[in-house]
Amino acid sequence: MSSGHSPEAAEIDPEALIARIVQSQDRSAFEALFIAFAPRIKTYLMLRGASPDRSEELAQETLLLVWRKAASFDPERASLGAWMFAIARNMRIDALRREKSARNYALSVHEPGVEETTPHTASEAAQTQARLREAMAELPPEQMEIVQLSFYEDKPQAEIAAQLGLPLGTVKSRLRLAVAKLRGRVGALS
Numbered sequence: 001m002s003s004g005h006s007p008e009a010a011e012i013d014p015e016a017l018i019a020r021i022v023q024s025q026d027r028s029a030f031e032a033l034f035i036a037f038a039p040r041i042k043t044y045l046m047l048r049g050a051s052p053d054r055s056e057e058l059a060q061e062t063l064l065l066v067w068r069k070a071a072s073f074d075p076e077r078a079s080l081g082a083w084m085f086a087i088a089r090n091m092r093i094d095a096l097r098r099e100k101s102a103r104n105y106a107l108s109v110h111e112p113g114v115e116e117t118t119p120h121t122a123s124e125a126a127q128t129q130a131r132l133r134e135a136m137a138e139l140p141p142e143q144m145e146i147v148q149l150s151f152y153e154d155k156p157q158a159e160i161a162a163q164l165g166l167p168l169g170t171v172k173s174r175l176r177l178a179v180a181k182l183r184g185r186v187g188a189l190s
Contacts, residue, residue: 012036014080021070034063037081041088050092053158057168058095062088128186135185143178150175 012032020029038059045055065087066073073083136144149160157175161168 015075018066018070018073018080021067022073030063030067033066037084038063041084044085045088045092048089048092050095051156053156054095057156057158058088058091062091065091131186132182135182138185139178139181143174143181146171146174147178147182 014033014036017026017029017033020026021033041059041062042052042055045058046052050058062084066084069087073080077083078086136147139147145164146160149155149163150157155163157171158168160166161171164171
């Protein structure tokens with residue numbers, strides 16, 4: 001019976017891997033770093049309340065950012081693990097803020113009765129809703145479908161991607177484009 005440690009695992013030095021990524025954009029070093037840290041980062045995010053799918057998305061986004069920002073790692077300030085977990089924590093906070101902002105935006109547009117106190121504000125809300133409906137009607141069908149699944153059915157992007165058989169990046173891009181179009185159209189007319 002073995003001790004449970006492979007010789008390869010014992011040889012992995014995360015700081016040497018990040019150095020290889022910085023020096024030569026070594027993809028095999030990134031792959032080894034990804035294999036070593038992605039499961040830990042996903043678990044960390046799940047322990048902080050993210051769903052398994054969202055944790056996986058955020059872990060991948062974290063490690064992609066590690067790849068892009070590898071040169072900014074400073075071993076004098078923190079260990080590589082601490083640096084990556086700080087990135088993951090910040091990604092989680094940013095994701096929560098974006099989700100909250102999107103929900104608040106959707107609620108403010110779709111539930112005007114909550115703050116209606118005067119006929120003037122009721123009229124403005126009705127006009128905003130009408131502009132939103134018009135803007136949504138102008139969205140391409142593939143963007144509209146993702147907006148409906150995301151905002152009306154409150155499905156996570158990973159679930160939407162699986163349901164539609166699309167890459168996660170495509171879902172994110174279409175949603176981002178749709179929201180930008182809607183904000184531009186509704187905001188430009190207010």
